[in-house]
Amino acid sequence: MSATEGFPQYRKDVQYSRESSLNTLEYCIPRPTTRGTKQVWVIYVHGGAWLDPEIDASSFDKAQELLFKSHMIEHIAGFASINYRLSPYPSHARDPSHPSDPARNARHPDHINDVLAAILHLQETFRFEERYILVGHSCGASLVFQVAMKRYWGSQYESTLALELNVVPPVAILGVEGLYDLPALVEFHSKEPFYREFVANAFGRDASTWPSVSPTAGDYENSWQDGKLAVLAHSREDELVEWAQVDHMHKALKSQGFDEASGDRRLKLVELCGKHDEVWQDGLELARAIEATVQVVKNLL
Template sequence: MTATDVFPQREKNVRYSDRSALNTLEYCLPQPWRSSRRLWIIYIHGGAWQDPEIDASSFGNAQDLLMKSRELEHIAGFASINYRLSPYPSHPRLPSDPSDPARNAHHPDHINDVLAALHYLQDTFHFSHEYLLVGHSCGATLALQVAMSRNWAAHRESTQASQPNVVPPVAILGVEGLYDLPALVENHSDQPVYKDFVANAFGPDEAQWAATSPTSGDYEASWPTGKLVVLAHSREDELVEWDQVDRMHRALRTQGFDEAQGDQRLKLVELSGKHDQVWQEGRELARAIQETVQVIGSSIRGFLL
């Protein structure tokens, strides 16, 4: 960057891997880098691991609002990640093709892509744990799976055996998240689509669903540097019930995350709106991020000074 660079700087369709056409990300640098104590905000979209109509651009409205917020002074950059999707041959407008590597992913392909994207960003912009990882719906699953990532290192694709280490984030924000997959499927046993998309992404073995669920994470071992988890959810969500939040909240509490004290903090943020309305309008997603940045600034020593 030079003194003549114009900000904000925005880039789309940035390739972080050559695995498929969906291995891209977009980023925005709102202003010149001035301090290592500024956060990156990195977003992972939802869509049940399979919906081609929800992608990295779904962060756009929330990002535009954050660009006008007072929290912007604490933000070094924004990024939004695309990743390979699971097959969806019955999609009414964009059915998947069995020959398309971008639309035939199964666990751990999705999380491997997110890890590759994070490595690209860390290597390009020279930051370490100074980022907030945000995920909506299955993106929240993926965000917490980053913190769990040691759990399936042995199951990575053979091409990922030498995957560079990714420094995990200082904080994670899950928005309308899927945290306990067996419970999600059970709670919607009268709606086969839930079992279908979970099995499509993780296979038919229910033990695998449990093992990969964020509620099963051993964060004391896999994410000892984690400082904050925020769970943001709307009681108006028509697709994902509050029970998912309760289960994730209990799992984190048993591992030392606490709302009131300690080095690992936990916060609940109640949102308003339907499941996708939260990101489509952007206001509630942006508010959840703003509140999370505020907690980081007030509760985590050495950040956002």
């Protein structure tokens, strides 16, 4: 990227890893940045139950367009949206996965490895360190809190540990319509087999392992010591993910020192409007949640 180029500057299909065709990201820089700025990056991780090929990094485009027109844009240094490898979905009606495709046969911790690799690529390129808000929708909300969990997922996952040691966690996390307690999610939807299926595709069929990988199990007091803000944004009109997921995550964060009223570790709830995917499809509610998060963060830096 040339320093003489005009702004805003957009880049798509930026490869951050050679694992697969889905290891790409896109980013936008609204204006030249100045040294010592308190502006933050906004980094988005899309949803889609870890397996939907029709939801990708472009799902952030509408919200990004709206944020450009927002009064909060002066506090934002850049935007990025991450693609990552997906779990198998051979029954997808329009784009079924194939066993030979490395982009469509991911299992935990592949998804979080990819998100960590993408963040590391951005941090090494733009040197913003902890000055970013990590935003995730649905399973993307699981992934962004897993970044803060910084959990060593076992001896066979040494690459995850290496990435975690190098990635600087964000100053703030925003979960939107999030999946936070996987066993509770599957139990709540026990009459809908697809929920158990997509969780098993992503994390394996041994349900005894699901509690420990859930964001509600995070030891954030130790793993995210410098985190200043956790935001949970959710719509009561969400037809796919029940409000109980917010209650479980809110309780977990409150028990570890995050407080809605005061303190160094703030907790915020944002009630959205619309169905599960509507909150990002027109961008309005997703942008509103990000604005609310930036509003708090700008006073914490």
